[in-house]
Amino acid sequence: MTAERSAGASAVEATRDSDADTLLTVDSLRKSFGGIDALNGVSFEVSSGTITGLIGPNGAGKSTTFNVISGVLSPDSGTVTFVDEEITGLPSHQTAQRGLVRTFQLAREFKNMTVLENLMVAPEGQAGEAAWRAVFPGTRDDVRHQEEEIFERAWEMLEFFDIDHLALENAGSLSGGQRKLLELARALMLDPELLLLDEPFAGVNPSLEERLLERIGTLREQGHTFLLVEHDMDLIMEHCERVIVMHQGETLVTGTPEEIKSEERVVEAYLGGDVA
Template identity: 70%
Template sequence: MSETDESAAGESPPVEETAADADGETAADVDEGASPTAGDRSVDGSSPDADLTALVEDDPDTHAGDDDGRYAPLEVEGLRKEFGGITAVDDVSFDVEEGTLTGLIGPNGAGKSTTFNLITGMLDPTEGTVRFNGEDITGLQPHEIANRGLARTFQIARELEEMTVLENMMLAPKGQIGESLWRSIMPVTRGSVREQETEQLERVWEVLDFFEIDHLADEYAGNLSGGQRKLLEMARALLTDPDVLLLDEPFAGVNPTLEKRLLEHIHELRERGYTFLIVEHDMDLIMNNCERVIVMHQGRILKDGTPAEIKESEEVIEAYLGGEV
């Protein structure tokens, strides 16, 4: 199975990019549904130019981020997926520790994106179990998994192109009482709906400021360039109230300036307790930024270890890296 998704640019011309925007036309999106905070964690948008450390308020009780007492919110055990006579994922087992940045690498056809799809409910496994925060989520629908705090991005953009950036963002928070028609029109509940929407709008603006795309709020998503869509997808991911984010090639098609910018956001969020599992083909990027690397080959786990251990593995060098890291 091919691991590389192809995406096409929107029919509308992209709006003018900033120096940090990408020239590429590939993009990604996330399942929709939640707020920008996890537990008591909140986003403080006191200033669009504020340092990243001031924009995400840590909750030490929920996300300690210390080596001591770390647990694995995501546990994958014996995952197997067959398509007819083809086994795309074969007995894959690993876990992802809280507050870490883990890379998942492998050549096209290794099973990386299929593994992501199995974890997030896009596909049902033939065998195996996925646990999130101790709960068996195997076979749940994608929106049910996202609502539990496990979010993902996609290789192909899935924004609602005929809606603005702000409108796309406002769709993300879960538990919106205004989605109920009777609550929206009944006098006794309309006040609560307006109050919640006001709070959500404030959070949306804070996240837009965090990713420095507030100037695009009124632009139609279909007019965004590939680089701008990358920023939008990350902003929406943060609004899904995630404990763990699975990022499927988040740097594909972006220029070096935007890549650096996205990495800064990811590292800052990781330091604040967010957990990341990233599929990426850029070997240097993975080796220089991830604490742990999982290598897949022909649907199976070939090697799981630190970047140094991966670089020194003859199996990896021979099977995937072509003799040189």
């Protein structure tokens, strides 16, 4: 039966699957901008090893939710818990270090760097970034060894996404779809456990969309978890185990695709009707 959320109340217990391993818990998030409530008590859970869709009409608060979870924004109240650790308000680089990484609707590649360089710059804490190592020659072998490992991993990502032929091209010359592939490959260089994908298929042609879906499916089989925002309802219903519906800054309903399809309030929210 589809779990429901009453105004101002937490949906965490209502949406919990006792047989699943909960990876992310979002509880009663609130965020206002200039007196306007962007988030008004958003609550949901994401189980490990799943692909979960986050949907809702324009202005429902999906991107703001992503920004709060990933540390781009701090909530006014509420909590975000990832792998049993509260990460509410932590900056993005710290959430990434813990294994939670997001991509953006508009790819943010370094346009004047090559595709390969874009991948190699992603991992944090690289030994070669420390200026003091240049003073101590004995540490240079460690730097070289780490750079070789990062190069090998970057090349594996290029091959995995079938963009190895673009390795030496400037990222700014890529097509929109190729930028999406690079964005996801760069996120994976951080070895995340949970990826938040913000409209990963927007502007992607059908062949690249199919390739992305295949890669996401493979990564899920390898143990990665995905929470994605997407406007293509058919895609969400076909590829997600769970779906979270937002409306006017609130969690309207969560459930399986089959449950969501039969939920009248979801239809009303998308068609602009009143939501009971």
